[in-house]
Amino acid sequence: MLKGVAITGMGIISSIGTTVDENLESLISSKKGIAPIVNMHTRHKNAIKVGEVLQTNQQLANQLHLPNSHNYSRTALLGSIAAKQALKDARITNISEYKTGLISATSVGGMDMTEHHYNKFQTNSTSAKFINSHHAGDSTQKIASQLGITHFTTTISTACSSAANAIMLGARLITSGKLDRVIVGGTDCLSKFTINGFKTLLILSDTDCKPFDANRKGLNLGEAAAYLVLESDTIIKKEHKKVLAYLTGYANANDAFHQTASSVEGEGAYLAMQKALQKANLQAQNIDYINVHGTATPNNDASEGTAIQRVFKNEIPDYSSTKAFTGHTLAAAGAIEAVFSILTLQHNTLFPNLNFETQISELPKNPITKVTRKKVQHILSNSFGFGGNCSTLIFSKSE
Template identity: 40%
Template structure:
């Protein structure tokens, strides 16, 4: 089973804007991490972030999250228009809270405070409303907020709706940098003060990032009737809940294993069919260990090539699943498995087949994309290559 056709992709991150820029960055091993300049945090030690270049958002109105989402969604749509109603599914964790923070810091909750426009985008669901209006889409709208698996679940939901008869779905995720997430991860002692090192023996924590990514999904016959190019397929989706701890994953990765197995079963594939895994790979001690154990349990032999792209983008939270789904499609199109930026000394206790430095040029037909969030919110996507 090939699954649901992907006919458009859009992406923006600290690496730049558009699929071509991101493929070039993955091939070259470039990192989009740098100093935080979007806002100041007096009293907190600086840490690298994957901040989007302000110039890319010029002329796009709305909150920062809305602007990021619009840029990526317009790329994914590529000017396509649909007469039939479809599906719009978005994953996010913070919505428009960056602007809400600005309002609070200026007015401190005073009655009659001015600049109420800053609060217009506070609700996470507002992003889908704005996209629907801007792109003139007739679509049922869904917003997923399941921590770092949010946009992976949005993609899976959109694909499942197409399997049940919807003609098209625009699916993806967005999150912008904000004080809440930066200070929250700082308080949990999960931020690295330098470049993050996924799966490295010297890893010290994650780097935050921001961005957006969207996929345009269609029934394959629908896509071919309108002459659309097929970039790949969403073949399977699986999700699970650890219910182990409010932030920590199950130490043996049991929920992660369940999500990956469910995604492969949904695709009608076995672990031996997987050529590449885009790991959740946040570079925190607990998460990388749990995911490594989960991968060992699922792939008892040599296993597929594995890498994390968060060393290039930072952890973009609700947008991560969608961004990494785009990375999987790009890797399959280019027949190139990207290396993990920041990984220099792999943790010896992890039996994981890491992509070597510089990446590997090899045919990739099946990719597994992992997104594991706080609270044990796990999701996995199986993506397959288009031969057209």
């Protein structure tokens, strides 16, 4: 097995906590963040449930000590807070000491502000400045500015696999010697655009979502941000840094089946998992736990279940979806679940698949439904997106 790329810091803000420790406490106590909408004004407010970060934009801006004249979208606010936590966790005080990059993922970008200001921006200067923060790269630029990163920045937007692909690209830049250190992850806020879009697709649930349950009705949208710090072996040795975990395997594939649906055979998911195992030089039986994509939509869970059975055959590992805690956080999901996977490794604790009752036919094994203590060495984490974008990451214990 390859040692992989070292992870030395992580940060997160989600509907179940504003720090890594708060998220861990919620996961261990099975405290979900799914509830009716509070901060947003939408006609669907009482018809759906979401995983909402309850702080207002002003409260988030105050944490970053931003002037009232700022034009940060909510996506940029959430991302900046989580990325700064990750940097602090990695004990990085001089960002320019090594070649450092930022790869940030988003799908919503500044849509939340565009929705509010679009009808006024041609005549109102305050509205115009928020329209300028609409594009996906704006949140990346603002996070980079908060961290002081100037060497390399880029944005990834591959739907719900975005953050996983950001982590993957960061690892490749380190192993190729292009960068010494990369902050990787994703951020997305709730917006009317995404709520209306998923409502139109008829895949939103009006109750708490039930991943991998035969009677699942659909997903709960969520908002969140999470970032990891990846560092080269050179830095680890020179600085004698503590390693939280290693990213040992990663891969992406595309089943080229449909704009929004996965194939019945789960071809893209199957290929991503197989290639990630090959990259990590691991066999399927070496995986102790899968953090499944598990959106609770009829299509995803059936397709992913089929793909898992194809890869693991009669030795399916323990698995669960943590989206019943946070909701589906879109482009941030891969990073949110990377943090949860690393917490699982650190604490030898599997977090439950909330709300599960009835087994699905596509996967002849039930998910973990309660907090479970188990020695864990290798975790496989799936992130699948619209357009067939399928990505798999493998995290391994640092000792």
